[in-house]
């Protein structure tokens with residue numbers, strides 16, 4: 001696949017529907033946005049967790065949502081208010097197929113408001129499902145503007161650093177938003193990611209409101225040096241350069257206050273051999289890069305044990321970087 005993805009705005013031409021009244025079951029992965037120093041511009045996909053969408057063609061034009069599981073009743077069943085159906089509707093309008101009928105089942109397999117791109121995974125699963133059902137074989141990157149509409153609805157801002165890696169897989173740079181210019185980056189094969197979700201609520205909308213609107217030039221210099229260092233490390237397969245570049249002087253100092261014992265968790269992860277540690281997306285999930293699976297497992301276990309002692313529930317995940325993105329399960 002070419003790294004640079006161009007022309008994300010023209011409508012694709014469609015083959016005749018392949019669904020023929022049938023259905024499709026799609027998985028889309030969780031993502032770690034920002035990757036510490038790249039606020040709104042860097043993200044990568046992981047193997048688990050992820051969300052699933054089952055989509056069926058119906059005879060009545062319009063979209064219905066017949067079932068949502070795993071959300072504790074928190075997500076709207078109204079298709080005009082659900083990010084999956086709204087994004088799919090935007091896509092259908094762009095390809096001139098508002099005549100078709102669709103029913104959507106959404107199965108949440110990851111916590112909402114976790115900082116793991118929960119809404120992005122659902123939206124991307126829905127968009128990938130309709131694209132496949134309609135036999136649209138254009139570049140999946142063309143779905144990005146529709147997925148970003150879902151993000152805008154979910155948290156008030158259409159950032160792409162979760163939806164782009166969920167859709168394209170791998171490590172992704174949003175080089176520019178206007179015009180949208182998305183670049184897939186290479187990464188060392190042996191990079192593991194340990195993720196811990198402390199079960200406290202940090203809505204992205206609020207986590208965006210608390211960050212500073214103005215920054216000092218000296219902080220900007222530190223930050224862009226680190227972003228360039230991280231991207232260089234990815235290209236050079238230099239895990240130590242990746243690790244020492246993953247420092248954030250702009251957002252983490254503020255958002256870390258929303259995460260229980262953030263600095264203690266960092267200290268524990270680094271002592272256990274993490275290459276780097278930081279907030280996943282807008283939090284409260286945290287993640288560490290490691291050079292092997294055992295270290296990643298030890299980190300999730302230790303951090304989860306620490307959170308249990310603080311009487312905070314948690315989920316832990318260990319994954320390599322997921323280069324595949326969404327996949328059809330059936």
Ligand code: HSE
Pocket residue numbers: 033034039040041115116117159161162204207208280281282
């Ligand atoms: N870049 C976004 C933020 C990601 O940090 O607000 C949200 O998951």
